[in-house]
Amino acid sequence: MNAAIDFVLTLILRLVAAVMAIITVIEVALRRLLIDAGINGELQSAVLIVVAILLIIGALRLLGGVFGLLITILLLLLIVNLLMPGLHIPTTVHV
Numbered sequence: 001m002n003a004a005i006d007f008v009l010t011l012i013l014r015l016v017a018a019v020m021a022i023i024t025v026i027e028v029a030l031r032r033l034l035i036d037a038g039i040n041g042e043l044q045s046a047v048l049i050v051v052a053i054l055l056i057i058g059a060l061r062l063l064g065g066v067f068g069l070l071i072t073i074l075l076l077l078l079i080v081n082l083l084m085p086g087l088h089i090p091t092t093v094h095v
Contacts, residue, residue, distance in 0.1 A: 001041045008074045
């Protein structure tokens with residue numbers, strides 16, 4: 001049961017890491033474009049903050065269902081583990 005819970009947690013963390021990596025790539029590219037355009041300082045920071053917020057909202061809207069499903073599966077696994085702590089799912093088959 002713990003392996004299943006760890007697997008779902010790993011999926012959630014990898015999905016979050018992938019989203020953050022994509023946002024970082026976009027932020028670095030946009031920062032370079034702004035510097036090349038001569039926009040520095042507070043205006044650059046304001047533009048990057050707005051873009052980061054929009055990217056986060058977009059990612060949540062795009063992947064919200066996946067996050068919801070994974071969190072639901074995680075909570076169900078935790079409930080089953082609490083109700084039946086001795087439950088063991090065999091990982092190998094003996095013939």
